[in-house]
Amino acid sequence: MARVVVDVMLKPEILDPQGQAVQGALARLGFAGVTAVRQGKRFELELAGEASDQQLATAERAAQTLLANPVIEDYRVRVEG
Amino acid sequence: MARVVVDVMLKPEILDPQGQAVQGALARLGFAGVTAVRQGKRFELELAGEASDQQLATAERAAQTLLANPVIEDYRVRVEG
Structure with missing residues (x-):
């Protein structure tokens, strides 16, 4: 189980x-x-499974399409240790 | 100028x-x-001035009184590097 944090x-x-x-x-x-x-x-x-580059890419796409509005918001995706 | 992040x-x-x-x-x-x-x-x-224990204590009090509702929320205060 990977925990990914997205700050918007x-x-x-x-x-x-x-x-x-x-x-x-x-x-x-x-x-x-x-x-x-x-x-x-x-x-x-x-996220199901271990933290990997692929998981991070998934979270990045989720941030871009749903979690943040890239027109007015910045976001940062990171694995929480 | 110290930047303190409070996650609620x-x-x-x-x-x-x-x-x-x-x-x-x-x-x-x-x-x-x-x-x-x-x-x-x-x-x-x-926060005005350098990051110090006193600044962190101020942010901690701000989190407890205004930023978070300690009955239902957890908060974490940290200096952003």
């Missing part, structure tokens, strides 16, 4: 109102040192 | 309908090898 974040040039709301809330709660927040998604996929 | 996932014993929907969609798209999916959140916090 908005591209840096895309405005992130959700992250800004979190930052504002942190400021109101007294967390003054937080200068920026960006919020994204994290997917944990369990 | 539902606890393993909590049902994750969002992840199940993603898994169903992947199956329909032909990704047969994906046996389970869980979806969570990823926050990237930028």
Whole structure:
């Protein structure tokens, strides 16, 4: 059983109102040192079989077609140790 | 500028309908090898100053009070290298 993690974040040039709301809330709660927040998604996929290049390629395709919107989001696929 | 990442996932014993929907969609798209999916959140916090134990403690408190619901979610705080 391979566990693959896909992190999906908005591209840096895309405005992130959700992250800004979190930052504002942190400021109101007294967390003054937080200068920026960006919020994204994290997917944990369990794949049948051992972790292999083929499994990673599968996860990469899944990220590109379903998990992320490549127009506005960056994604990173990695095997979780 | 320290960048701290907070990963928030539902606890393993909590049902994750969002992840199940993603898994169903992947199956329909032909990704047969994906046996389970869980979806969570990823926050990237930028903190003023260098990464230190104090910064990490701040991020930990932020995670506990605002970013995660400790009743149903687990969170992990780490400095991004």
